[in-house]
Amino acid sequence: DAGVTQxxxxxxxxxxxxxxxxxxxxxxxxxxxxxxxALGQGPQFIFQYYEEEERQRGNFPDRFxxxxxxxxxxxxxxxxLLLGDSALYLCASSLWGATTDTQYFGPGTRLTVL
Amino acid sequence: xxxxxxxxxxxxxxxGEFITINCSYSVGISALHWLQQHPGGGIVSLFMLSSGKKKxxxxxxxINIHEKHSSLHxxxxxxxxxxxxxxxxxxxxxxxxxxxxxQGTILTVHP
Numbered sequence: 001d002a003g004v005t006q007x008x009x010x011x012x013x014x015x016x017x018x019x020x021x022x023x024x025x026x027x028x029x030x031x032x033x034x035x036x037x038a039l040g041q042g043p044q045f046i047f048q049y050y051e052e053e054e055r056q057r058g059n060f061p062d063r064f065x066x067x068x069x070x071x072x073x074x075x076x077x078x079x080x081l082l083l084g085d086s087a088l089y090l091c092a093s094s095l096w097g098a099t100t101d102t103q104y105f106g107p108g109t110r111l112t113v114l
Numbered sequence: 115x116x117x118x119x120x121x122x123x124x125x126x127x128x129x130g131e132f133i134t135i136n137c138s139y140s141v142g143i144s145a146l147h148w149l150q151q152h153p154g155g156g157i158v159s160l161f162m163l164s165s166g167k168k169k170x171x172x173x174x175x176x177i178n179i180h181e182k183h184s185s186l187h188x189x190x191x192x193x194x195x196x197x198x199x200x201x202x203x204x205x206x207x208x209x210x211x212x213x214x215x216x217q218g219t220i221l222t223v224h225p
Contacts, residue, residue, distance in 0.1 A: 033213070037155075042118075042200055042215030056212045088155050092213075102147060103213065105157035 002027055004093050004106035012112045013081050019111060021076040025093030026104045031055075032074040033103065034066060035090040043090055049074050050096045078111075086113045117141045120201050120216035127223050133188040135219045137201030140182065144204050147213065148175050148186045151198040160186070160199075191223045 005024045013019050025032050031050045035043035045058035049068035068074045072093075078085055088110050092103040118139045127133055137146070148160045161168050161175040163184075168175050172191075177184040188195055201216040 035213070035215075042202075042217045043157075043213070045212045045214065048212060058212065090155070090157065092157075102159040102162040104159070105149075108155035110155070 004091060004104050006089075006091050006106040006109050008109060009107070010110045010112075012114065014114050015081055015083060017081050017113075018077065018079045019081060021078075021089050021091075021109045021111070022073065023076070023091030023093075023106055024073045025091075029093035029095050029104070030072050031094045031096045032068060032072065033092045033094070034074070034076045035092065036060070037088040037090060037108070039087070046076065081113045083113050086111060116217070117214050118201055118203055118216040120219050122219060123217065125219055125221045127191050127221070129192055129223055129225050131191050131223075133191050133195075133221065133223075135186045135199050135201075135221070137184045137186070137216055138182060139184075139201075139203050139214075141203065141205065141214070146177050146184050147202040147204065148184075149200045149202060151200060151218070157200070188221075193223045193225050196221055196223050 004026050007022045033048040034046040036046055037043040046060050047057040047066055048055045052068045063079045065077045088108045090108045091106040094103045121136045145162050145164045147162050149157050150160055151157045163177050172189045174187040198218045198220050200218045202213040204213050
């Protein structure tokens with residue numbers, strides 16, 4: 001049973017570029033959440049997708065956008081990259097409506113913006 | 115002030131010691147989560163609780179809803195327990211919607 005997978009593992013971009021990060025949820029899960037974790041900080045919620053729609057959003061600018069596909073996998077897109085976007089991006093999956101289960105996290109994508 | 119505060123930020127212990135990490139929150143929650151993060155980034159969920167106490171092996175988590183406070187205890191600590199421990203709360207219509215995280219507690223256990 002595959003857990004949450006993310007790609008790529010590491011990514012280096014320059015300011016102004018655009019980036020796409022990918023996430024496949026744990027088998028049986030239909031909800032994907034994205035988090036940004038700066039060095040030495042706790043993760044910050046970016047947004048959550050269920051049924052191909054953004055359900056909740058954190059305090060992130062419109063440069064951060066996402067998508068969920070019919071197979072429940074998800075993408076996080078960041079446009080016009082800034083140095084401050086350098087962080088570990090974590091994807092977590094869960095089952096919408098389940099009250100006894102928790103979120104399962106992927107290994108993360110380390111993004112470096114130069 | 116952050117919605118979720120953890121203490122201490124750093125904790126050093128000798129193998130075998132009893133460890134306590136504290137978490138206070140200021141918002142309404144549907145559940146509180148304790149997570150473990152090892153170097154390299156992977157996060158593992160340890161507990162999700164909304165009341166009372168849970169135990170798993172040497173780990174114990176408690177929550178006091180009225181005081182908006184939770185503790186994570188590690189009994190007979192071991193060097194392999196060295197990691198970052200993060201408290202997070204979930205809100206929204208389900209028990210695990212948006213997670214709001216504390217800043218984490220870096221635990222180092224020496225042999």
